[in-house]
Amino acid sequence: MSALAGTRTLAGLALRRERAVAPWWIALNMSMALLLIGYIQRVMPTDAVKAAYTAVISRNTFFQALGGGFVEPRLDVLATWRSGGFLYVASAFAAVMCVVRHTRAEEDAGRAELLRAAGTGRRAPLTAALLVAAGTSLLGGLLTALALVAAGLEPVGSAAYGAAITAVGWVFAGVAAVAVQLSRTARTATTIGLFTLGVAYVMRYIGDATRQYWLKALSPIGWGHLVRPYQDERWWLLGLSAGVAAALCALAYALLDRRDLGAGMVPERLGPASAPGPRGPVGTAWRLHRGLLxxxxxxxxxxxxxxxxxxxxxxxxxxxxxxxxxxxxxxxxxxxxxxxxxxxxxxxxxxxxxxxxxxxxxxxxxxxxxxxxxxxxxxxxxxxxxxxxxxxxxxxxxxxxxxxxxxxxxxxxxxxxxxxxxxxxxxxxxxxxxxxxxxxxxxxxxxxxxxxxxxxxxxxxxxxxxxxxxxxxxxxxxxxxxxxxxxxxxxxxxxxxxxxxxxxxxxxxxxxxxxxxxxxxxxxxxxxxxx
Structure with missing residues (x-):
């Protein structure tokens, strides 16, 4: 049996489940990008106000780092500067959650074992999850770009912005695919993926705030900002993101072939030698949620x-x-x-x-x-x-x-x-x-x-x-x-x-x-x- 047997069926099932989640992320990206255009037009209606605002931002690196990158007194650059710091993170977050939801969470629930017994290949669930996550990121970036063009922004810059949103999602889909193989539970995989996202954002922010741009260049979130849509469109950085995403997916498949179903490559930490005493509902909830808090x-x-x-x-x-x-x-x-x-x-x-x-x-x-x-x-x-x-x-x-x-x-x-x-x-x-x-x-x-x-x-x-x-x-x-x-x-x-x-x-x-x-x-x- 092929290792990819059943991929098409599982991808269709994942798409059916994503219909209640993915449209919200896509709509959020589009609405954020469009609303910020109107926001800039209202707040800074003249070139003089835009120039004054940009001059103040340029003198304050901590505030400039919130949007990421250098800002210019133009509508398109200001709008993407305000929204880019959020949209790249949102795309990455959605990709991580999608991959974990359709892989490790299915193993935790026992459904993956039933599907394997029905004749699906070993690599089919991961492949289906990556296809759905990549497709959602692509659709989110594409529709955002089309919405910006419809709003009157320059098509090449809009395409670069949408492609950068997509590329960041692809990289973190690969991150999540690796995290799924390393961990034994969906919660741990999610923690690894979101921790990596947090580290990438902090590196990008510190790099912009301190002007140590090598930190930004090491961050997958930073790569999205460094594409510089509506400025000089560094298209080669999209190739870098796609290459890193492909390498992470290849690593995930290699790890998948070496682990047992339901297990993780990293062994679980041993628990306490004795079970805790009886606890009330609040004490039980505290033990479950204290790490998240x-x-x-x-x-x-x-x-x-x-x-x-x-x-x-x-x-x-x-x-x-x-x-x-x-x-x-x-x-x-x-x-x-x-x-x-x-x-x-x-x-x-x-x-x-x-x-x-x-x-x-x-x-x-x-x-x-x-x-x-x-x-x-x-x-x-x-x-x-x-x-x-x-x-x-x-x-x-x-x-x-x-x-x-x-x-x-x-x-x-x-x-x-x-x-x-x-x-x-x-x-x-x-x-x-x-x-x-x-x-x-x-x-x-x-x-x-x-x-x-x-x-x-x-x-x-x-x-x-x-x-x-x-x-x-x-x-x-x-x-x-x-x-x-x-x-x-x-x-x-x-x-x-x-x-x-x-x-x-x-x-x-x-x-x-x-x-x-x-x-x-x-x-x-x-x-x-x-x-």
Whole structure:
């Protein structure tokens, strides 16, 4: 039997499963690229404003590194500078998750063994997963390029930008393919893939921020930026990315041929000599999620360090009242207090990012159910509500803790670099924690979906988070609503950096909404069948 027997069937099955996930990633890429064109046109309507903004960015390497690469006072370059730092990472993230989902996760669930017994070849699952991941990356890059051309941007630069998005996805599909062979579980493979992505991003960022560009040249994320769309289009870097992706895939196949089904090339770490004592639902959830929470805390701390360093740009803008007020006026924001506006915007960015954490916790609830582990726990006197409540309690407390980490790290460093060390940390911490009710409401929507529509709950949770982030970070400022649109919960969080007045009404409404959504989800979970 051929090692690739059944590849076409498995690829069709993977495509059928991806129809609820991949379109969202593709739509996110396209909408981000298009919205930022409108964003630049609104915020910087004249060449003079673009030139002034570009001059300030060029003098602040930490802020320049957020977008990656050198920026020029042109619409196409500014738009791709703002979106490229996100779209390359999004393409890589989607590719990693796709490959792991259709390979190692299938082995963990036991379905891969059944498929092998039905006559599929040894290499068929990995090949199908790589084809689907590569096709999704290609379609995402192609449609993004076509959308930019339709928006009036230059076709060659748009093609280079779309190709760079695709190439980054291909490289990290290869990274995930290797990670799958090294690890024994889907969780470990995902951790390896995303850790590699994080290291690549940090190398690229540090390389731009310190102007040690050799670090950027060693990063697969950096290769996307170095293509320089709409500038000099370095097409040969796309060949480098494709070659590295092919080499990683070849290595993955070589490792696949040398390992047993369900095993990993790297042996698992031995567990404790004795089992832990009886634990309640919260203690069990803590043991399951403490590693994820620690990794999130480390990532949030790194992001807080970067944003505090970029705060020096806000200080420079505040020293240029004409430029600062012009930018804020065009963005529809307040007409005074550039530093306060910066702090407000940073807290919103952190809140939208950390809102993803409860989404991942809801995803874990579903995976515990489909793997059969939840059924084993529920065979004990533990009830469904207590089991789910333990996970949700950790999701809520973990979200608040992550916001606190962001507030402390960003506030202290910002106070040291730009502001007042005595006054800024408490204000920033209060600003971060003020978004706790909105973050919880995003996760609560996923809980309701998990109770009512368990099979679609993961896709619904991702959709809610993506729409919230897009409406809050792009559509809001684009259409003159500084704190996001009324269609997402963060719009209703009072601004603690404003006049200092306190209004408990929005918080009570958000808490009530969260309680209603969680209550409805738990009630539906109690009444439906598991699985």
């Amino acid at each position: 620690a990794r999130w805390a480390a990532g949030v701390a790194v992001l807080a360090i970067a944003t505090a360093g970029a705060g020096t740009l806000a200080g420079q803008l505040a020293a240029m009242p004409g430029i600062a007020q012009g930018l804020l006026r065009n963005m529809g924001g307040p007409t005074g207090g550039a530093l306060d506006v910066y702090q407000r915007y940073m807290t919103l960015i952190f809140a939208h990012v950390i809102a993803l954490y409860p989404v991942l916790m809801v995803r874990r609830l579903r995976s515990e159910e489909t793997s059969g582990r939840a059924e084993t726990l529920l065979a004990t006197p533990l009830t469904r509500l207590r089991w789910a409540g333990g996970h949700l309690a950790l999701a809520g407390l973990g979200s608040a803790a992550l916001l606190a980490v962001a507030g402390v790290v960003h506030g202290v460093l910002y106070g040291l670099l730009v502001g007042d060390l005595a006054a800024d940390p408490p204000r920033v911490l209060a600003g971060m924690l003020s978004h706790v009710p909105a973050v919880w409401s995003v996760g609560a929507a996923g809980v309701l979906a998990y109770g009512l529509l368990p099979r679609a709950s993961v896709a619904v949770s991702w959709a809610v988070w993506i729409l919230t982030a897009v409406l809050g970070q792009l559509a809001g400022p684009l259409y003159g609503m500084w704190a996001g649109t009324p269609l997402e919960p963060f719009h209703y969080v009072p601004d603690v950096f404003g006049d200092g007045s306190f209004d408990a009404g929005p918080y009570l409404l958000l808490f009530a909404l969260t309680a209603a959504l969680v209550g409805g989800g738990l009630l539906a979970l109690r009444r439906r069948d598991l699985g």
